[in-house]
Amino acid sequence: MKEAGSKTAGDKPGSIEWDPWDPWHIRKETGQHQLTSVEFTVTQLCNLRCEHCAVGEMLVAEEGVSIPVERLIHRLDEVDTLQTLSITGGEPVLSPRVVKETIRPLLRYARSRGIRTQLNSNLTLPLSRYEGWVEDLDVLHISYNYRDAADFHRIAFEKYGRDVTPKAAEALFDRMLDNARALSSAGVFVSAETLLSPFTSPHIGQMHRDVAAMGCRRHEVHPLYPSDFAKGMNLVTLDTFREAILTLVEERDPSVWILFGTLPFYPCSDRIEDRELWLRLHQEENITVRQDPDGRNRLNVNVFNGDVIVTDFGDVPPLGNIETDSLPVIFDRWLGHPLAKKYHCFCPEARCTGPNILVADTYYSGWNFRERRAKIRL
Structure with missing residues (x-):
């Protein structure tokens, strides 16, 4: 097994040995969950309306007024345990004003504290929009x-509300691929x-090869979350999910780090094939399983109304507001929540x-995870 190491200043975006977004490390080292990650929803604008979008119903045509970045940074100053900062939307890069007034100051602040950062983007905007801050x-x-531009056309504009020509969609799809290659070549992770x-799932092998061809250093694989726009979509069965993972492991590019997030298989499973999969994914080179950050080490802040939630696409009501509460106080409030107590089990x-x-x-509505124990050891 690849045992987790302690964090070091040299671990810039994270590594196979230490993924700073993974709550496992702090839970193992301190015996409790701590707030080490904060995510900001900095925009509710987006140039796409993807069918799988987990925040699609929050997207708007005109942006509201955001909380001043100085106020956001003040709240971050109160989080002594902070290790990572994530920025999401919408499409965070769509508005130059958001980039100038919110994103760049947050990134500079994080850099000054040695905090690692992530930004979620669809990468369909001109390459110049990423220059001057992506470093x-x-x-x-x-x-x-x-799989191709035709897929992108259908998926990215499924909920758009008006027709988009295949040619226009293809131009955005090609730009995404070109941008990924250019930024990867420039050293961006x-x-x-x-x-x-x-x-x-039937095409995961080819999609992985496409990811590798774009120069991406990591390929993350998650379940489709049945939330927001995706509520009406069909989900894969656990058997199909397992088969897709095994196909990907066999066909993968060994130079690309594969990260499985919110994996729907557990070491306490009654099924031997699920336990064997868990073991294999922890033994394969250049593959990691990230434990769920939401509610274990991360909170999401909406920069327009100040509401703080466990995740940017969950159904748990806001836990507090940064105008009245500090983030550590809100996180402690969540740890006492019945849902946290229901799902915060731990098998070291x-x-x-x-x-x-x-x-x-x-997938496991009848399970009481707090009463189960791992049936395997790593």
């Missing part, structure tokens, strides 16, 4: 759920995420901190 970013996270669905012998709430509700 301060540790991870540029993109979505890749397409690009991490592409694929959501396993009935559509993507198997390197597991329990399930993602949405995944557990989808």
